[in-house]
Amino acid sequence: MFILKRLAYMLPMLALISFLAFMLVRLAPGGPFDRERTPASPEIERALNAKYHLDEPLWQQYVRYLGDLVRGDFGPSTKYRNHTVNDIIAQGLPISLSLGALAFCFAMGVGIPLGVWTALRRGRWQDYLGGLAALMAICVPGLVIGPLLTMLFAIELKWFPVALWESSWHFVLPTITLGLYFAGRIARLMREGMLNTLHAEFITTARAKGLGEGAVVWKHAFRLAVLPVVSYSGPLLADLLTGSFVVESIFQIPGIGVFLVNSFQNRDYLMLVGLVLLYAVLLLGLNLIVDIAYSVLDPRVRYE
Amino acid sequence: MSVFKLRRQAGRLSYKVAFVAILVLTFTACVQKEPPADLVIINGPEPESLDPALTTGQADGRIILSLFEGLTRYKADTALPEPGLAERWDISEDGRTYIFYLRTNAVWSAGEPIAAEDVVYSWRRILDPAIACEYSSLLFYIKNGEEFAIGKIKDPSLLGLRALDAQTVQVNLNNPTPFFLDICAYPTLCIVPRHAINKSGDRWLTAYPVPSSGAYELETWRLNDKIRVRKNPRYWDAANTRSSVVDLLPCLSASTALNLYETGQADIVWDKELAPTELIDILKKRPDFHGFDYLGTYFFRFNVTRKPFDDVRVRKALAMAIDKERIVGKITRAGEKVAHSLVPPGLPDYASPPGLEYDPAEARRLLAEAGFPGGNNFPLFHYLYNNTGRNHEQIAVELQEMWRRELGIHMELRKLEWKVYFRAQNMLDYDLCRSSWIGDYNDASTFLDVFLSNNGNNRTGWKNTQYDSLLRRANAQRDVAERAKLLQAAEKLLVRDEAPIVPVYIYAGFEYYDTNKIEGVFSNMRSEHPLRTIRKK
Numbered sequence: 001m002f003i004l005k006r007l008a009y010m011l012p013m014l015a016l017i018s019f020l021a022f023m024l025v026r027l028a029p030g031g032p033f034d035r036e037r038t039p040a041s042p043e044i045e046r047a048l049n050a051k052y053h054l055d056e057p058l059w060q061q062y063v064r065y066l067g068d069l070v071r072g073d074f075g076p077s078t079k080y081r082n083h084t085v086n087d088i089i090a091q092g093l094p095i096s097l098s099l100g101a102l103a104f105c106f107a108m109g110v111g112i113p114l115g116v117w118t119a120l121r122r123g124r125w126q127d128y129l130g131g132l133a134a135l136m137a138i139c140v141p142g143l144v145i146g147p148l149l150t151m152l153f154a155i156e157l158k159w160f161p162v163a164l165w166e167s168s169w170h171f172v173l174p175t176i177t178l179g180l181y182f183a184g185r186i187a188r189l190m191r192e193g194m195l196n197t198l199h200a201e202f203i204t205t206a207r208a209k210g211l212g213e214g215a216v217v218w219k220h221a222f223r224l225a226v227l228p229v230v231s232y233s234g235p236l237l238a239d240l241l242t243g244s245f246v247v248e249s250i251f252q253i254p255g256i257g258v259f260l261v262n263s264f265q266n267r268d269y270l271m272l273v274g275l276v277l278l279y280a281v282l283l284l285g286l287n288l289i290v291d292i293a294y295s296v297l298d299p300r301v302r303y304e
Numbered sequence: 305m306s307v308f309k310l311r312r313q314a315g316r317l318s319y320k321v322a323f324v325a326i327l328v329l330t331f332t333a334c335v336q337k338e339p340p341a342d343l344v345i346i347n348g349p350e351p352e353s354l355d356p357a358l359t360t361g362q363a364d365g366r367i368i369l370s371l372f373e374g375l376t377r378y379k380a381d382t383a384l385p386e387p388g389l390a391e392r393w394d395i396s397e398d399g400r401t402y403i404f405y406l407r408t409n410a411v412w413s414a415g416e417p418i419a420a421e422d423v424v425y426s427w428r429r430i431l432d433p434a435i436a437c438e439y440s441s442l443l444f445y446i447k448n449g450e451e452f453a454i455g456k457i458k459d460p461s462l463l464g465l466r467a468l469d470a471q472t473v474q475v476n477l478n479n480p481t482p483f484f485l486d487i488c489a490y491p492t493l494c495i496v497p498r499h500a501i502n503k504s505g506d507r508w509l510t511a512y513p514v515p516s517s518g519a520y521e522l523e524t525w526r527l528n529d530k531i532r533v534r535k536n537p538r539y540w541d542a543a544n545t546r547s548s549v550v551d552l553l554p555c556l557s558a559s560t561a562l563n564l565y566e567t568g569q570a571d572i573v574w575d576k577e578l579a580p581t582e583l584i585d586i587l588k589k590r591p592d593f594h595g596f597d598y599l600g601t602y603f604f605r606f607n608v609t610r611k612p613f614d615d616v617r618v619r620k621a622l623a624m625a626i627d628k629e630r631i632v633g634k635i636t637r638a639g640e641k642v643a644h645s646l647v648p649p650g651l652p653d654y655a656s657p658p659g660l661e662y663d664p665a666e667a668r669r670l671l672a673e674a675g676f677p678g679g680n681n682f683p684l685f686h687y688l689y690n691n692t693g694r695n696h697e698q699i700a701v702e703l704q705e706m707w708r709r710e711l712g713i714h715m716e717l718r719k720l721e722w723k724v725y726f727r728a729q730n731m732l733d734y735d736l737c738r739s740s741w742i743g744d745y746n747d748a749s750t751f752l753d754v755f756l757s758n759n760g761n762n763r764t765g766w767k768n769t770q771y772d773s774l775l776r777r778a779n780a781q782r783d784v785a786e787r788a789k790l791l792q793a794a795e796k797l798l799v800r801d802e803a804p805i806v807p808v809y810i811y812a813g814f815e816y817y818d819t820n821k822i823e824g825v826f827s828n829m830r831s832e833h834p835l836r837t838i839r840k841k
Contacts, residue, residue: 083510155566267723
């Protein structure tokens with residue numbers, strides 16, 4: 001029931017998001033066909049606008065867009081004129097999804113153990129070292145990490161390729177560049193969660209019952225301590241899966257992150273709205289999954 | 305719903321999610337690695353289109369020219385026109401009628417002959433208002449071309465363009481147009497497959513196999529990933545196509561391009577925007593960095609409809625207070641030459657007249673004469689530039705400082721996003737505006753036409769009937785020397801007497817490839833490199 005209700009909310013939400021995206025991008029000055037060279041005559045500009053229905057009233061364009069959307073058609077791209085938005089999503093999304101999923105696994109795989117480890121050694125040098133590492137990962141942006149990793153591991157050591165998206169070896173550096181920041185965030189969240197939980201009464205009870213430290217930490221404390229990470233992981237995953245402009249640019253990866261940013265600069269209206277919608281669907285869907293995961297992990301949370 | 309059921313469901317769901325994720329990952333990881341290409345070229349930005357009629361970018365044009373050919377084609381070394389799909393032509397005495405004879409062995413890559421009707425179709429398509437070709441003006445030289453393109457004439461048979469028989473095309477021009485054969489090689493005018501376009505409409509370039517008339521066929525086109533072309537064995541000159549499979553990679557980041565080149569993943573980088581500015585002083589000493597002068601000029605526009613820039617003395621004063629040597633020496637640093645005229649040097653049969661040289665004392669005198677001695681009472685004004693591209697900001701800051709120091713006037717900078725910048729320029733919503741122009745063909749008129757009163761690219765508000773008439777007379781002139789004189793007189797008006805624009809420098813750039821490993825690439829001012837002659841040794 002709960003899931004159905006949430007799903008039912010999603011539709012009007014998406015309609016609202018599409019409406020806002022559709023209208024907001026039109027407020028920006030400049031249009032898709034403003035460029036270095038003016039077309040030879042106003043007639044040509046008129047024909048271009050007519051071809052893409054940009055000459056119709058805005059509400060009519062929106063209704064047309066919704067109609068196409070229902071049929072699964074995201075419309076044409078005014079920048080990449082031999083391709084539709086569907087083509088571009090179909091080509092770029094799987095790549096962004098793979099990179100995002102890899103980075104997610106990396107962030108979790110590094111962040112959670114680091115968080116637990118530093119929490120268990122609170123106040124000792126391991127805690128400070130881990131904390132510093134997490135802080136560095138958060139503070140140094142991908143724009144810096146990417147080139148540094150490339151210089152070290154691709155150009156000096158020649159372990160990995162410098163760019164492109166062809167084999168498993170090509171995935172390593174972009175995954176780390178994209179995932180490092182989130183690994184730092186997760187490590188800090190995990191540490192906080194763990195510290196809070198370790199002081200809870202039920203842990204004291206567990207210890208009093210004579211459980212071993214391993215069982216206390218992993219069986220009892222971890223399940224609760226990981227909750228902040230779980231709630232963070234929904235939007236995080238949505239963020240990662242929709243691609244990253246910076247990482248895709250540095251490593252020349254054909255994902256959709258670059259298109260999302262460029263579509264605005266190019267005033268590629270339908271491409272922008274399509275990608276925003278895609279992002280919204282992922283975000284809403286993943287938040288739903290997070291809420292479900294909550295009920296599984298935390299016995300206090302129940303949905304009726 | 306009980307929480308247990310929910311948990312079970314969620315459990316199953318997360319398994320599914322994990323399963324799908326793993327599937328996706330394995331799929332991408334196992335994407336069959338394509339066999340390597342014979343040649344990998346970093347080409348510049350992702351093409352907006354590969355349809356000759358729809359695109360305007362140079363990176364797009366280079367790929368188009370490997371897939372489709374015009375009646376003429378660029379010579380590999382000089383980028384001057386040589387016979388392409390037409391093996392020869394006759395030009396009438398008055399220079400206004402061209403008869404092109406197509407090659408009998410010119411066929412589409414699927415084997416159908418390329419006929420005169422295909423030429424007529426391709427060129428009409430460029431002029432067809434419904435197609436909205438942004439470069440249709442290249443065919444306004446044809447009789448009734450402009451009238452047809454703007455919808456004044458509906459009947460295409462009135463165009464100065466007809467097929468005399470299956471192999472012969474007759475073209476009637478408004479004027480003797482000495483650079484017409486050059487235009488015929490331009491990407492926009494390439495001959496496109498009528499049958500494929502009729503069949504697949506707007507999507508003809510993604511409906512494989514795409515019939516090609518050039519040296520290569522399109523094999524793969526993955527956006528932002530790669531374009532792979534394969535030798536077209538039916539191309540009339542296939543015997544001289546040197547590489548079989550070529551990958552053309554899009555790339556926007558100069559450092560990524562350099563990294564790919566340095567690690568051997570790319571053989572050639574030929575977009576001049578892809579030489580990292582920060583490293584230019586080191587890189588330009590290397591033997592595999594080939595500098596070239598480009599057929600393009602960096603300049604800025606005055607909005608002559610605004611005070612005080614309606615006063616020619618003010619415009620000249622600002623122009624003469626700029627130390628252009630400093631700009632090319634300190635900022636751009638890629639071997640650019642300072643420009644005092646709009647038309648770059650090196651075009652056949654043309655030399656620009658002298659423009660306004662650096663002369664701060666004269667600049668101060670002119671400013672005083674215009675009523676602003678020492679810059680007193682000079683209103684605050686803005687310099688508009690776009691946020692993309694390199695060096696614009698540094699040049700703006702440099703100009704600001706030069707004018708403050710030499711003339712005592714104060715300018716503010718106005719940086720705008722790309723599209724907003726063009727909109728502002730078009731609406732004449734600026735005082736001064738950074739600009740550039742890249743020539744389309746080897747003739748001064750590709751630059752000078754821009755500032756005709758009725759040209760949409762003028763964007764200065766400057767209208768000069770004398771200038772218009774000089775260019776009109778030049779167009780009608782058959783004699784090369786006479787024509788050059790008229791063009792020179794026009795350019796003198798533009799850059800010396802009236803100065804609605806101030807040229808700053810002639811573009812230059814670097815292409816990088818190792819001549820010990822690669823042959824068949826030649827530097828030329830068009831930065832055109834026909835793919836057919838290039839190969840790895």
